Amino acid sequence: MSSGGKSQPVWSEATIEIRCRAAQNQGMEKTETPIRELLDLCLRSEDGRYWEEFVGRTQPLIANVIINTLRRWCEPQPSLVDDLIQETYFKLFDKDRKALRGLRNEYENTIFAFLKRVASNAACDHGRGQKGVEEVEISDQVVLPSPDGLKRVEFELRKDEIQECLDRLPEETRRRDQTIFWFYYEQGFTAKEISQLAGLGLTVKGVEAVVQRLNRFLKDSGIGTV
Secondary structure (H helix, E strand, O other): OOOOOOOOOOOOOOHHHHHHHHHHHHOOOOOOOOOHHHHHHHHHHHHHHHHHHHHOOOOOHHHHHHHHOOOOOOOHHHHHHHHHHHHHHHHHHHHHHHHHHHHOOOOOOOHHHHHHHHHHHHHHHHOOOOOOOOOOOOOOOOOOOOOOOOOOOHHHOOHHHHHHHOOOOOOOHHHOOOOOHHHHHOOOOOHHHHHOOOOOOOOOHHHHHHHHHHHHHHHHHOOOOO
């Protein structure tokens, strides 16, 4: 940050790429623990080294999401980006890391999609709180959907009932379909983000088809007629 009252520098695309690559390259000399395993180690251990590695490997992604999201309202300043990075980690670590402990960490890329959502929401909350600043058109808005016929609050209250219903799905695809359902409706992942999870083996349209089928299944079971 410059002194003497001068305006702060704006991060260019090249600067962002350099900063992200530098952060990512810090751990390249050793074999990296898969991020899914690293998060499990962090949550089971009080060893600060695990958390330092977790922050070092996730901060570039969080910073990039915040920068791109802020551009809906303004050119992001480094100090503001740093503040929102801290706010994102605060939300992740608050209340004994409740947000991270509640994540369904079954696939390798799950944590990255979740971090993108938390960081994007932090930046959106800031941008929408600025008076007199118009928001540019949003092409990838983060919105938590809910099954047809269910309001968000009702959905939250009926999770156990929904899970019991999903337990009656055919055994051969039950685990996969339940994973897709909760990622989409509980975590708010998009079909594209879900399709990128390792092990699912579905395209974006394939995920969308599963979501539609599960929605019909719930409606036919009486869940979605509230």
